[in-house]
Amino acid sequence: MASSSSAKTTFTTTTTTTTTTTRRSPSSSTARPSLLSFLHNTTPSLPITLKLSHSPSNPLHYNSPYHHSLTMTNAVKTIESASICAPDSDNLPSLRPNILVSEKLGEAGLQVLRRFGNVDCCYDLSPEQLCAKIASCDALIVRSGTKVTREVFEAAKGRLKVVGRAGVGIDNVDLPAATEFGCLVVNAPTANTVAAAEHGIALLTAMTRNVAQSDASMKAGKWERSKYVGVSLVGKKLAVMGFGKVGSEVARRAKGLGMQVIAHDPYAPVDRARAVGVDLVSFDQAIGTADFISLHMPLTPTTNKIFNDETFAKMKKGVGLINVARGGVIDEDALVRALDGGVVAQAALDVFTEEPPSKDSKLVQHKNVTVTPHLGASTKEAQEGVAIEIAEAVVGALQGELSATAVNAPMVPAEVLSELAPYVVLAEKLGRLAVQLASGGSGIKSVRVVYKSARDPDDLDTRILRAMITKGIIEPISSSFVNIVNADFTAKQKGLRIAEERIVVDTSPEFPIDSIQVQISNVDSKFASAVSEDGWIAIEGGVRYGIPHLTCVGSFSVDVSLEGNLILCRQVDQPGMIGQVGNILGKHNVNVSFMSVGRTVQRKQAIMAIGVDEEPNKDTLSCIGHVPAIEEFVFLKL
Numbered sequence: 001m002a003s004s005s006s007a008k009t010t011f012t013t014t015t016t017t018t019t020t021t022t023r024r025s026p027s028s029s030t031a032r033p034s035l036l037s038f039l040h041n042t043t044p045s046l047p048i049t050l051k052l053s054h055s056p057s058n059p060l061h062y063n064s065p066y067h068h069s070l071t072m073t074n075a076v077k078t079i080e081s082a083s084i085c086a087p088d089s090d091n092l093p094s095l096r097p098n099i100l101v102s103e104k105l106g107e108a109g110l111q112v113l114r115r116f117g118n119v120d121c122c123y124d125l126s127p128e129q130l131c132a133k134i135a136s137c138d139a140l141i142v143r144s145g146t147k148v149t150r151e152v153f154e155a156a157k158g159r160l161k162v163v164g165r166a167g168v169g170i171d172n173v174d175l176p177a178a179t180e181f182g183c184l185v186v187n188a189p190t191a192n193t194v195a196a197a198e199h200g201i202a203l204l205t206a207m208t209r210n211v212a213q214s215d216a217s218m219k220a221g222k223w224e225r226s227k228y229v230g231v232s233l234v235g236k237k238l239a240v241m242g243f244g245k246v247g248s249e250v251a252r253r254a255k256g257l258g259m260q261v262i263a264h265d266p267y268a269p270v271d272r273a274r275a276v277g278v279d280l281v282s283f284d285q286a287i288g289t290a291d292f293i294s295l296h297m298p299l300t301p302t303t304n305k306i307f308n309d310e311t312f313a314k315m316k317k318g319v320g321l322i323n324v325a326r327g328g329v330i331d332e333d334a335l336v337r338a339l340d341g342g343v344v345a346q347a348a349l350d351v352f353t354e355e356p357p358s359k360d361s362k363l364v365q366h367k368n369v370t371v372t373p374h375l376g377a378s379t380k381e382a383q384e385g386v387a388i389e390i391a392e393a394v395v396g397a398l399q400g401e402l403s404a405t406a407v408n409a410p411m412v413p414a415e416v417l418s419e420l421a422p423y424v425v426l427a428e429k430l431g432r433l434a435v436q437l438a439s440g441g442s443g444i445k446s447v448r449v450v451y452k453s454a455r456d457p458d459d460l461d462t463r464i465l466r467a468m469i470t471k472g473i474i475e476p477i478s479s480s481f482v483n484i485v486n487a488d489f490t491a492k493q494k495g496l497r498i499a500e501e502r503i504v505v506d507t508s509p510e511f512p513i514d515s516i517q518v519q520i521s522n523v524d525s526k527f528a529s530a531v532s533e534d535g536w537i538a539i540e541g542g543v544r545y546g547i548p549h550l551t552c553v554g555s556f557s558v559d560v561s562l563e564g565n566l567i568l569c570r571q572v573d574q575p576g577m578i579g580q581v582g583n584i585l586g587k588h589n590v591n592v593s594f595m596s597v598g599r600t601v602q603r604k605q606a607i608m609a610i611g612v613d614e615e616p617n618k619d620t621l622s623c624i625g626h627v628p629a630i631e632e633f634v635f636l637k638l
Ligand SMILES: NC(=O)C1=CN([C@@H]2O[C@H](COP(=O)(O)OP(=O)(O)OC[C@H]3O[C@@H](n4cnc5c(N)ncnc54)[C@H](O)[C@@H]3O)[C@@H](O)[C@H]2O)C=CC1
Pocket: 168, 169, 170, 189, 192, 193, 196, 241, 242, 243, 244, 245, 246, 247, 264, 265, 266, 267, 268, 296, 297, 298, 299, 302, 303, 324, 325, 326, 350, 351, 374, 375, 376, 377, 378
């Protein structure tokens, strides 16, 4: 492979990426098809058209019949809404996806869902009822009250394609299980931010002025003015733990109340904090100096019970604690001890380790604790907002779109996705071809993918392509179903290592990729000519007019569009070979869609790549094998 300076190497769990640079003459590939022609297959000169969404090249690979709309192209939202919207419910009633909504969702979101699928709103399901229902569902929409466990994904038996979380926290969804089962998880991360922040401030002010306690006292017929003297907020120090969307909005509002605000967040950009006028400090500094501590970090293995006996002991005596994030970040027994010991003077809690908490929970009953039943996101505005946000994300995902709020799949901007669409088809086909060329496909352990592109390597997102090559390699030789969500996981599970290399070539940067080469090491090939000089099975392809083409097999150049099926023959380079093989195929009623011959040395050896619409039977293949000048041949399904 021609290469010069090495620019960059990165590693991921199953992949390696290397970048080298080389100069090449401009490729013969011509103008990029217009997006519309690509979407609607209206380019008359194209020899083949992109398959509609039954195509295995949908990166989410949903095989459901209602995917009669487009595949990758759905990424272009504006065109999508104008051109593919929902299936016609009158004509295709049985093709509509089933969408289970297991918790209350805003009406505006339900309307979006109803236009697209059959919506079943079924609240308060037991785990068993959810498992029983899920097998007939394509999508599930939840809030924080539904536990989407591994059992749910198992019970779905591969039908569930997307789980939509109508809110931020996805700690109630078993993400590793979702990924393993190839189920996309999307959330609605922005629409309830303000509501949660406002609730945090409401709890802070209610707590410090004993609003809940004095209200209860008055309703019990009392008038206790001296018992409920509060504390002022102005000039007090508030530590915001987790300076994300909600945390930063709480900080802004607290500053408006005249508070001094500090924050702890190991991942927050300093600029964002500076813009709000907040100092980012260490965990210990935050909890050790604050008068009030407000929690806004997600529940993760790291934050689980991060507020415990040890950390409460580091707090200023008499601190006030607000939690609108997740109950699990606090060791609730330790908090009761801290309240009893006076370290924590007051706490205001919207969230609990177990929801709802037990009626006799010491924490809930504590006189210095103010509680609300997970109301942070519960404003009319926020609920309408999350409902629309999640409904659109789920509908998009059901159409094969990669959501911008995907939690367990790469988030790829729509324009990148649309540009890469034909290469996605190419990538999968190259994977399929490469694995069929290996004798003993399951012995494949090491794959190298070389992308040649005129673009800067940082400008080329290959995650989808890698996933599709993985799909192409794994699916023909196993019962696994692979999509963009579970590709890396499945590859890892099967011990398949995919190294990626990028070569910068001197062609037009208008096209994202010049060619993709898939190489497989350490396996014998059914077709010896596919083995390159360095002993790898190697095939290469590119895209012409939006159509994937095979351009190289081993060290032979060919040019055949990747459609239908393919016969590769190595023969003595002599006149009449095309005619002989063409005749055999014609006699057996096998239609040739494309033919290309590549040779190394004139009159010595050549490779013939023949695209065929039908699958030739044994008899036909045997006749080809008996042509004396044919040295080897292989039939490959695309
Ligand atoms: N009570 C309710 O109804 C609601 C609760 N929430 C919860 O609030 C929390 C925050 O939500 P958003 O601000 O939207 O999320 P976000 O993702 O924008 O912010 C979370 C922040 O926490 C930070 N973080 C992660 N690990 C941390 C650690 N160990 N220490 C300190 N900071 C850490 C992250 O860097 C991020 O900046 C989530 O847990 C969410 O589920 C959100 C909305 C409503």
